[in-house]
Amino acid sequence: MRRAQLMMQLDQVGPSGHALAMNLLGNTADAADVLQDAVATVLRVRSFDPSRGTFKAWFLAIVRNRCLDILREHQRHPLVDVESVELPVEETDSPEAIASQDELAAIVKRELATLPPAHREILILREFLDLGYAEIGRILDVPTGTVMSRLHRARSALARRVRSHG
Amino acid sequence: MDKDCANVDELLSGYLDDELTQKDRQRVDRHIEGCARCSARLRELDALSASVSRLRADMVPEDQEEWRKVMDNALERTASGIGWVLVVGAVFVLVGYAGYEFLLADVEPPMVKWAVGALYLGLAVLLLSVLRQRLRARKTDKYKDVEI
Ligand SMILES: [Zn+2]
Numbered sequence: 001m002r003r004a005q006l007m008m009q010l011d012q013v014g015p016s017g018h019a020l021a022m023n024l025l026g027n028t029a030d031a032a033d034v035l036q037d038a039v040a041t042v043l044r045v046r047s048f049d050p051s052r053g054t055f056k057a058w059f060l061a062i063v064r065n066r067c068l069d070i071l072r073e074h075q076r077h078p079l080v081d082v083e084s085v086e087l088p089v090e091e092t093d094s095p096e097a098i099a100s101q102d103e104l105a106a107i108v109k110r111e112l113a114t115l116p117p118a119h120r121e122i123l124i125l126r127e128f129l130d131l132g133y134a135e136i137g138r139i140l141d142v143p144t145g146t147v148m149s150r151l152h153r154a155r156s157a158l159a160r161r162v163r164s165h166g
Numbered sequence: 167m168d169k170d171c172a173n174v175d176e177l178l179s180g181y182l183d184d185e186l187t188q189k190d191r192q193r194v195d196r197h198i199e200g201c202a203r204c205s206a207r208l209r210e211l212d213a214l215s216a217s218v219s220r221l222r223a224d225m226v227p228e229d230q231e232e233w234r235k236v237m238d239n240a241l242e243r244t245a246s247g248i249g250w251v252l253v254v255g256a257v258f259v260l261v262g263y264a265g266y267e268f269l270l271a272d273v274e275p276p277m278v279k280w281a282v283g284a285l286y287l288g289l290a291v292l293l294l295s296v297l298r299q300r301l302r303a304r305k306t307d308k309y310k311d312v313e314i
Binding site: 037127129148149159 | 175180210215217218219220230240
């Protein structure tokens with residue numbers, strides 16, 4: 001891909017990458033570093049293959065991998081296999097019942113920030129960046145079915161935490 | 167939670183996101199019609215998803231200014247990367263040439279030749295170890311099997 005074309009593509013997906021990095025790392029300086037790294041990588045390797053998904057998915061995958069790198073370096077979060085964690089039986093209460101809209105937003109925001117990265121990243125990709133399961137699967141390098149189950153686990157975990165404030 | 171509920175529960179996120187096959191979607195429809203618990207659960211997940219989405223404006227920067235800064239820095243960095251490649255390449259050629267000339271030259275005493283040889287060997291070892299570190303760092307760049 002030509003450089004000028006690449007720069008145009010980057011301009012379109014850059015803010016999404018930035019949002020992903022900021023929300024995953026919770027740190028503006030680290031996020032800027034990650035983005036710079038990702039852009040430099042894209043400009044250097046230029047190996048985007050359109051047959052394997054969108055440019056956006058490719059770029060976000062690079063950003064995501066850099067973020068994981070940093071999270072691991074800083075050891076802010078223990079490495080756990082989210083897939084193997086058994087979900088407890090859900091008892092449901094509507095979140096509206098426990099808090100007003102604003103309170104709820106504050107609680108959700110706080111709980112989201114402290115979820116394990118594997119839950120957080122999939123929620124960011126789905127709820128903030130509004131991506132479909134197929135595209136999320138390409139970014140995380142997992143099948144669409146796994147996206148669905150991971151997302152459901154992430155939402156369940158968040159719901160459980162939000163409910164615990166009730 | 168009975169087995170049917172558990173199976174349907176797994177589908178609820180896909181149901182909300184409209185990512186189910188028609189068959190699964192109908193299955194969820196049929197089940198929640200007759201199951202108060204699962205339909206409450208669906209409402210809960212829907213409300214949660216909505217409240218997460220409402221945070222979007224807060225969490226996703228609308229202005230492009232930050233992004234522009236990042237882009238400019240990255241461009242500067244790639245430019246300086248190219249500069250480094252040129253400088254290092256030129257140094258290699260010059261040092262190699264100097265070594266070659268030195269090897270052919272008659273130098274007395276022989277100790278000087280040994281010392282210069284050791285110097286070159288030392289540089290080569292250092293270079294190799296840097297290369298190895300780089301390669302190792304690159305290997306950990308792959309996350310195919312990483313669970314976080
Ligand atoms: Zn049920």
